[in-house]
Amino acid sequence: MKVGLVLQARNGSTRFPKKMSADLMGRKVLEWVLLRAGRAKVDEFILATSSLEEDKELAQTAESYGWRVIRGDAFDVLSRYAKAVEEFSLDYVVRITGDCPLVDHRLIEFALSEALKKGADYTVFTGIINGFDVEVIKGGWLLKANRLARLPSEREHVSPYVRKSKRTKKLFLKYHEEDLSHIHLSLDYPEDLVVIQRLLRELGSEDFTYEDVLRLVRQKPELLKREKEVLPNEGYIKSLQEDREFIKGLKGKPLKLEESLKHLERAKRLIPNCSQTFSKSYLQFSVGASPLFVEEGRGAYLKDLDGNLYLDYTMGLGACVLGYAFEPVLKEVKKQLDKGSVFTLPHRLEVELAEILTQIIPCAQMVRFGKNGSDVTSAAVRLARAYTGRDMVACCGYHGWQDWYIGTTTRNKGVPQEVSKLTLTFEYNNIQSLERLFDEYPDRIACVIIEPVGVEEPKGDFLQRVKELAHKHGALLVFDEVVTGFRFALGGAQEYFGVEPDLACFGKAMGNGMPISAIVGRREIMELFEEVFFSFTFGGETASIASAIATIKYMREHDVIPQLWERGQRLLDGVKKLVEEKELEDLVVVKGYPVRFVVDFLGEDALKLKTLFQQECAKRGILFSGSHNISFSHTEQDIQKTLEVYDQVLDIAKYAYEYKMVEELLEGRVLEP
Template identity: 50%
Template structure:
C-alpha cells in the first residue's frame, strides 16, 4: 500500500476475501457475469460477495451496507425485495414454478407487453437478454432468407455478436464474418455495411440509445435504410426497456422498429427476457427453433406482471429520471467545483448514467481514475462500478448520502490527477477492462 494512499481501508472485508480464495480454482473468473467479477472492483478495498438487498441498499458477506447504484447491472428497477413483486413471487412459488404445459400467466405478461411497447404485436419469452437478441437475429434471418447482421452496441454472449469483439476466441471466423458493425449516430457507416453486402443484410440490430442520445433523424434514417434494403430493424432495448420510458426508447424517440428485445428491468431482478414485434415476422417463430425448458417459468413471469403493474400504477419512471438527474447534475457540478470537469463527467440519460474518466494525454478511458472514485465511494458505503442505475427505492436521503460521498471523493481524484501518479492513490490494483482496448 503506497504512502499516498489516503486512508486505510475502513471496511472489514475478511469473509469476502476468504470466499474469494475458496472461489479461485473452483469458478473460472470467480463470477457468472464478467461485469460483476472481482476484476471490476479495486482488490482489497471493495467487497467481492454480496448476500442481501432491501430497497436501494445491499449488504456484503461481512455485513457492510451500501447504497446500490449498479442495481445488478440494471434489473433492480423497483428495489430489492420490492413488496409487490415479492408477494407475487411467493404466491406463485407456493403454486408451483414450472409445468409440463403452458401457464396462463404467459398470456397476462404478453398482453401487457403488447399494451406497453409500440412495435409489439406478438411476444415470446426467454431468460437472458442474449436469448432475446439471438431469437431476433434468427427470426430475421429466417424471414429474409439472408445471412448478414449489422450490429451496433452490446448484444450479449452469443457467437454472432461476440465474434465482433476482442473476446472472439472460440467463435469460428466463418461466423464472425457474418456480422458487420457500424457506429452509432453515423448513418454513413450503416450505408457502407449495406453497400458491402448487397441484398444480404438480414437485420440491423442496435441499442436505440446508449450513453449518447441519437441525433435527430438518426433512428429514422436507420429505419428508412432498413426499409429500402428489405432488412429487419431490431431495437435492443435490454437496457433501455422499462427504464427510460414504459414503452422503451422506441416510445421516447418515436421510431418503431420491426422487432425489439427486452430483459433486465422487466421483472425487477427475475430472469425474463422478451422478443416482440411485427406479427408477420413473429409468426416465423412457428418455423424456426426457439425453445428451451425454462421458457415459460412462471415465477419470473409473476415478477414481471407485478413489476409492470406497479410501473403503470405508480410514478416509477419519473422517479428514476428525477433521482438520476440529481445524481448526474450533482456529480458534474462537483467535478466542476474541483476543476476536473474535463477529466470526468457523468453522461447518459438520468435513469442510467455512466461516469467517464479521460486520460488528459491520450484521450482514452482511464481505469485508474475510475478505480479511485470507486474506491472512495465504496469505503463510504456507496457501491459504484461505472455509473448510476437508479431504482424506485432510491430515496432523497440515499441521493444526498451519495452526493456527500462524491464530494469527498472528488478532491482525492483531483489530487491524484495533479500528482501525475494517480496509481499511488489506489489501495489495490485498478479495475480491468472487460473487453481489451483495440
C-alpha cells in the same frame, strides 16, 4: 467598482519570529509596508492578520495609520482575504505581504491598471525582484477559492487555487525582460533584515522606487551578500509537502473485507472468473479495497459477506428498477412459487404477460419469452434471417454473449471465423457507416440490430434514418431494448423517441431482478416462430413471469418512470456540477440520461483513478462501478448522500492526479478494462 489593498502579516513566523515588529531603521517592519503601500490609489487599505494575542499590536499599528483591520485564523490566510472581500464589498483585491517592506506603490498601481484594462481575474508580476511581489485578484474568485480550496498550500498562500484554475483569465506582467526573481529582498530570515537595512542606508530616502533599488543592486551587488544562503520559496515548498500528507489523510478507514477475500480464494478453485457475469467479477472490483461478494440486498442497498452496507447504483446491471427484494413484487413471486414454477403445459400467466406487453410496447403484436437478453437478441437475428432469407447482420451496441455478436469483439475466442464474418458493425450516430455496409453487401443484410440509445444521445433523426435505410434495403430493424426497456419509458426507447422497430428485445428491468426476457414484434414476422426453433425448458417459468407482471403493474399504478427521471436528473445534475466546479473535465466524463448514466475516467491513469474512486466510495458506503441505473428505491436522502461522498472522493482523485500520488493511494488491485 471597489478596490481594496489587503496586506497579510503576522508575527508567528517560525523562520523569523516577531519579524513584523522588528526594528528597521527606526520603524517597525510593518510600518514600512503600511507607509509605502499606503500611497497606492485604492479605495480601502486593510490589514489581514491573525486573531492570536501576539498579533494584537500589529492590528493597533495598522489602525494608527488609518488602515482597516481583519483578524482571523493564523494559518488559513485565504479565509481572511475572503472575509475582507465580504466585509468591504471588494470587486478587486491587491494582495501584498508583510515580508515585503520595500514594496513600491507604483508597481501596485501599474499591476492594478493592467488588470482592470485587460479584465483579468488574476494578475501577477513575473521576473521582478523577490520582495516587490504584487497580485491583483477579483473578489469573486477569492470567495470561490475560499469555498472550494482545501489543500494547505491553497489556504495558507491564498492565490494557488485561483492561479491553478483553468477558468481564470490570467495576466502575467513582465516589468522588464531580464528575470531577476533570483534576487531575494523579501524578509524571511534575520539575515534578510541585515541586507534590507544596507539597501535603505544606501538609498537614503524613504520614498524610493523599484527602479532605484534595481539600479543600486546592479551598481553594488556586494550589498546582497549574506552569511546564510536563502532557499527560494522555502515556505511554499514546505506547504506542498504538507499538501501530500493532507491528501493521504483524506483517505477513509480501510474496510473489513476478510470474508470477501476468503470467498474469492474458494471461488477461484471452483468457478472460472469467479462469477457468472463478467461485469460482476473481481476484474471490475478492486481486490483488497472493495467488496467482491454480496450476502443480500434490500431497496437500494447491498450487504457484503463482512457485513458492510453499501448504497448501490448498478442495481444488478440495471435489472432491479424498483429495488432489491422489492416487497410488492416479492409477494407475488412467493405466491406463485407456492403453486409451482415449471409445468408440463403452458401456464395462463404467459398469456397474461403477453397481453400486457402488447398493450404498452408500440411494436409488440406478438410475444415470446426468454431468460436473458442474449436469448432474445439471438432469437431476433435468427428470425430476421428466416424472414428475409439473408445471412448477414449489421449491429451497433452490445447484444450478449452468443457467437453471432461476440465474434465481432475482442472476446471472440471459440467463435468460428466464418460465423464472425456474417456480422458487420457500424457506428452510432454515423448513418454513413451503415450506408457503406448496405452498399458493400447489397441484398445480403437480414437485419439492423441496434441499442436505440446507450449513454450517447441520438443526433437529430438518426434512429428514424436507420429505420428508413434498413427498410429501403429490405432489412428488418431490431431494437435491443434489454437495457432501455421499462426505464426510458414503459414501452422502452421506441416509445420515448417515437421510432417503432420491426422487432424488439426486452429484459433486465422487466422482471425487477427475476430472470426473464422477451422478444416482441410485428405479427407477420413473429408468426415465423411456428417454424423457427426457439424453445427451452424454463422459457415459461412462472415465478419470473409473475414477477414481470407485478413489476409492470406497480410501475403503471405508481407512475414510477417519471419519478426515475426526476430523481435521476437531480443526481446527474449534481454530479455534473461537482465535475465542473472542480474543473475535472479532462479527467472525468459524465455521459447518459437521468435514468441511466455513467461516470468514467480519462487519460493514461483512467483505470487507476477509477480504482481509487471506487476504493474511497466503498469506504464511505457507496458501491461504485461507473454505472448509475436509478431505481425507485433511491431516495432523496440517498442522492444527497451520494453527492456528498462524490464531493469528497472527487477531491481525492483530483489531488492524487495533480500530485502524482494515484498509485501511492491505492490499496487494492487495479481494475481491468
